[in-house]
Amino acid sequence: MNIRRYDPTRDRDAVLRIWWETGWLKEGKEQAVDAILLAGQTHVADLHGRPECAVATAPGSMRYLDEDLPFCGVAAVATSFVARKQGLARRVTAHALARAAADGALVAGLGMFDQGFYDTLGFGTGAYERIARFNPADVKVSVRPRVPRRLGLDDAPAIHACRLARGRGHGSVNLPPLGMSLGEMIEHDGFGLGYADGPDGALTHHLWCVPANREIGPYRILWLAYQTPAQFLELMALVRSWGDQVLLVQLREPAGIQLQDLLEHPFRSRRATRGSDMENTITATAYYQARICDLPGCLARTRLPWGEVRFNLRLSDPIERYLGDGAGWRGVGGEYVVTLGPNSGAERGTDSSLPTLTATVNAFTRLWLGVRPATGLAVTDALSGPEGLLRDLDAVLRLPEPHPDWDF
DSSP, X not given: OEEEEOOXXXXXXXXXXXXXXXXOOOTTOHHHHHXXXXXXXXXXXXXXXXXXEEEEEEEEEEEETTEEEEEEEEEEEEEOTXXXXXXXXXXXXXXXXXXXXXXXXXEEEEXXXXXXXGGGGTOEEOOOEEEEEXXXXXXXXXXOOOOOEEEOGGXXXXXXXXXXXXXXXXXXXXXXXXXXXXXXXXXXXXXXXXEOOSGGGOOOEEEEEEESSTTTOOEEEEEXXXXXXXXXXXXXHHHHXXXXXXXXXXXXXXXXXXXXXXXXXXXXXXXXXXXXXTOOEEEEEOOEEEEESOHHXXXXXXXXXXXXXXXXXXXXXXXXGGSOTTOSOOOSOEEXXXXXXXXXXXXXXXXXXXXXXXXXXXXXXXXXXXXXXXXXHHHHSSEEOOHHXXXXXXXXXXXXXXXXXXXX
16 A cells, blocks of 8 residues: 555546545536545555555634634545555554644644444544524514625635635634635525625625525525624525525524524424424534644643633544554643643643543543533543543633534
């Protein structure tokens, strides 16, 4: 097996074949794959002289409270059917993460196909994302929307810029390469609607939508991008205007918003549509994962105003077994003295006067991000320590629920 950088002139056909075999490539959508593969760095593994596994990553940032941390988004991991169960996906992903960490990424994230596989590379499961399915006629907002601007593929640069400029909360991710928006737009045959209220007519708020049935729905909104509450309400009013024809819209609940507040009779609608193709529901699932790639780097930019706690951290990182001998980055396992508070930090070593927390990088990342409190993770994940320390961590890590607000 040989792991190397993707060369589009010699590897494109082989990688498209991998995507076709895995069911990710739809006929005529080759440009969507190109956009993702060229958005950042793509690495391939050769087997018998041909690429049989490809891992694409994209650079970006993750918002941690008020800080933007360098981020690596794992955009795609694909292995051909002739190379399954050879360990290629884990090894190429580990290699790609090592390269990203060497380039300065403090955190990495990915969307998982199921829980368990990427745990072996140190990824911990993120917070629940709530998916709302509702009749647009049931939206209750007092705003009357203006006539929107129609958006298509030619507007991709403006759409992407609008996404990058959207209002962001804790855990949100930005992926600056244009291909990270363009690839999704090409793949899904959708349409956009929005408003250009910015300087020189810049797009300020918009939605991108993919209809399963153009006449009655469901209409899946891949993303909303807005900067102010008023802009969000105008987009919701725009969605409501579809209600004389469309029966169902699917939307990921924005951070800080409880969509049920904006729905007329949500329980009655759920009962009336139960079991149908147009069932109204709000469901929750945690489909993204994240991991710390540089513990001192992350904690140096962690500022928690709710108190301070110091402790020894005995941290294990499973990724090292999948890294080649030449990888300079070996994960973040080891022993640290950690401070969490207004001025946080992590230094190698131990302090016999302090309590000790033992954790995998998977579990500690979840703790640090605020996915779940220490007392909860001690029950369900690989994290343990004295009861008093766990309670102190709960008190100091009073974080908003993290939401990437960008699928990758």
